[in-house]
Amino acid sequence: MQNTAETGPDAPIDVTPLLDDPYAAYAALREAGPVHRITGADGSPAWLVTRYDDVRSALADPRLSLDRRHAGPGGYRGFALPPALDANLLNMDPPDHTRVRRLVVKAFTPGRVETLRAPVRRVAEELLDAMAERGRADLIADYAGPLPITVICDLLGIPQHDRRDFLAWSDALITPDPSRPEGMKQAIGAMLEFYTGLIAAKRAEPGDDLLSDLIAVRDDAPAADGSDRLTEDELTSLAFLILFAGYENTVHLIGNAVLALLDHPDILRQLQQNPAELPAAVEEFLRYDGPGPLAIRRFPTQDVEIGGVRIPAGESVLLSIASANRDPARFPAPDALDRGRDLSGHLAMGHGIHYCLGAPLARMEAVTALEALLGRFPELRLDVPRGELRHRRTLRSRGLISLPVAWETASEQVFEA
Template identity: 70%
Template sequence: MSTTTPSQQPLVDPAELIADPDSDPHSVYARLREAGPVHRITGTDGLPAWLVTRYDDVRQALADPRLSLDKRNAKPGGYHGLSLPPALDANLLNMDPPDHTRIRRLVSQAFTPRRVALLREPIRETAESLLDAIEPLGRADLIASYAAPLPITVICGLLGVAPHDRPDFRSWTDALTAPDPERPQQAKDAVRALLGFFTRLIADKRAAPAEDLLSGLIAVRDDEDRLSEDELMSLAFLILIAGYENTVHLIGNAVLSLLGHPDQLAALRADPGLLSGAVEELARYDGPVPLAVRRFPTEDVTIGGVTVPAGETVLPCLASAHRDPRRFTEPDRLDLGRDARGHLALGHGIHYCLGAPLARMETEIALAALLDRFPGLTLDLPPEGPHWRPSMRSRGLRALPVTF
C-alpha cells in the first residue's frame, strides 16, 4: 500500500503492514497521523482510498450520516470488496437508514441484555473446560487451544448450532477472514458452504424453534414487519464472522499485552477489580480491528480540512486514533488504570457494535479464568517475537505460545 498527501507528494510507504505483518504498524500510523489527518492511499486492491488517522476526525467520520456504508454509493469503477451472494450481503455493515434502523430495531428485540447475561455461566464453563485440557501439558498455543475455540463455542451456542457442526464453522470462518493467497478457491468454497448450512439451519429452526438467538430472530416482528430470508441469513453470517474473529483477536492481543507488561499484569493480579476497565484499555492499546468498515461520501465532505469527493472510499483508522496523543495521554503506554472510555474498538454512532456487551463479557471471563488458573503464565515466543496474521482488516496473532 502506498500513500501520498492530498497534494500527491510521496509521504511514506506502509507496505510493510502487509508484506511484513510482524513489523510495528503503530510506528507507521504515528508517522501518518503526525504528517496529516487524512491521506490519499492506494490500498491492497490497487484502488484509491482516503485514510483518516486522528481521533477526533475518525470519531466524527464514524457518526457522519453523509458517510454511507451502502456499496451502491461507491463511485463506478471504485470500491471492490469481498464478493458475497445477496443472501449474505444484506447485513448491517452494508446498510444505511432507514433499512439499517429497521433491521437493528428487529435484531435488538431478540439480542437482549437478558439473553447475553444468560451466557455468562456457559462461557465460564467453556473457558474452564478448555483450560482443563491444556493444564497437564505445561505449555500451549493459546490461540489454537483457548482464544479461538472459546468464541466459536459461544457463537455457535448463541445461534443454536449443534456441537458436531462447530469444527466446520471454524474452518469456514478462518478461510474467509485469513484467506490463503495460494488457494483463492478456499474462500469461495467457504461462502458456498456457509450459505448452504444457514439455509438448512434456518429451515430447521422454523420447523422446531428453540431458545437460541436464531430462533428468536425468526420469530421477532414489529407489527407486520419481520426479517426476510436474506436478512436472516446475512445476520447469522455477520454474527458468526464478527463474533468469532474479533473476539479471538481481542483475547489473544490482550493476553500478549499483559504478559509483555509485567507491571500491569501484577497490578491486575493484585486488584481483580481492575479487570472491567482493563478490557477497555487493552482494546484501545492493541485492538482487533485496525480499520473501521469503509464508507462512501454521498456528497463531497471535508474531513480534517481535506475535501473527499463523493463516492470515494474512506477508511477511518481505529488503530491510529487509539494512539493519538491529542486524545490519550502517553498513548503508547499500556495503563490499566487509564480511563479508556471513548475508545472506538467497538464502533461509534448508529453502527456501534450490537455484540459489544458479549465481547466484553467473553474477554473478561477468558482473562479472569486464565490468570486465576496459571499464576506462572509466561510467554514462550521465538527470538524474533510474535507472528501476526498478514491482514490490514484485522490485527491478530498466528499463534501465542506460553508456558505455565
C-alpha cells in the first residue's frame, strides 16, 4: 500500500485488504503514511486517517463537519436516507447537535443506565435458559443479537410483535444483499412507516418509556428562544438512531468479545474466576476488536492539514478508529489482548462532542451479557473450525455473521458422573 503524500489524490489505494484482513492492512497503511486516498465501497473518494494522534485530534476538530451540506460536488455518494430518518446526531454540528443531544442525554447517564442492569441480566438469563439444554447455539442469532434489541426496544417502548420485523430491516441495511438491490430501499420505507406509526400511537397513548418522553419534549411548549424543541423529523430520526445504533454496535461488541475470549482461553478462565474484572476487560475488547472501525464521515469546512497532508474543503474524511486503537505509538504490542495495559484514551467510543451517546448502556450490556454467559457455561468452546468464521464484509462495522459455540449440558454432566 502506498502513501497518499507520495502518490497523489489520483492514485487511491485498494480497500479489499481492509475487508479481508483489516488489522494487518491498517498496520501496513500506518507504516506507509498517516493519510491515504481511498475509494469507498459506494464508489466515492475519501481520505483515510490511520494514526492515533491524528485520528484523536481530528475527532474533536470543529473544522471537520458531520453535516453533508459541507460535502463538495461529487465528493460523497453515500446512501441518503429520507429526512425523517436522517435528521439525527450523526449528521449534525453545533448548535443543532448541542440542542438535540441535550434533550436525550439524560436517558443514557451512568445512573440511569444502572437502573437497567437488573432487567438486562434477566433478559440475558432468559436467553441462556432457552439455549442451555441444546448444548450448542449460534451466539449471534441466539444471544448477542436478541439481548440488545430487547433492551433498546424496552427502553423506547416498542411492542414485542414489531421486533422481529425490525431485525430483518436492520440486517438489510447493515449487510445489503447484492442480488436484491431494492431490498435496502424497501427496508428504509418500512422503517419510516413503522416509526411514523409508532410515534402516532405513543402520542395518542403515552407510556413510561423514552420515546413517549421525547414526544413530550417535541409537543410541549418550547422555551422562549425555541432552544428546547425537536422538529418532527428530528424526533423520528432520533428514535431511528437510538434503536439502530443501539442494536448494531452492541451485538458486534458482545460477539467480538466472546470470540476474543475463545481465542484466549487463559483470559476466559481468569474472567470466569474473577467476574469483577469484566468492566476493565470490556475496555480492552473495545480497543482490540471494536464494533466501529470508522468514525462517521466528516467534511472539512475549509482546507485542513492532517498528518502533513493537505485535504481540500468538502472532501470526505474517514477516521480509522480500528487503526488508531492498534497504533503501537500509543498502545505497545497492540495486536495482543492485554487486560493489564493502560487503556486510557482508546477511541472505540469516539472523542470530543460526538462521543458515543449510548456508551454507558453498551458497556453495561456487554459486561452483563459476558458475566451471565461465562457463569452459565464454564466450558464454552467454538463449535466450528476457527477458519470457518466470517465477518461482515463492510468498512463501517466489524462483526461476525455467526458464532457457533458449544458447551456441556446438565444432562451430559449427570450422565458422566
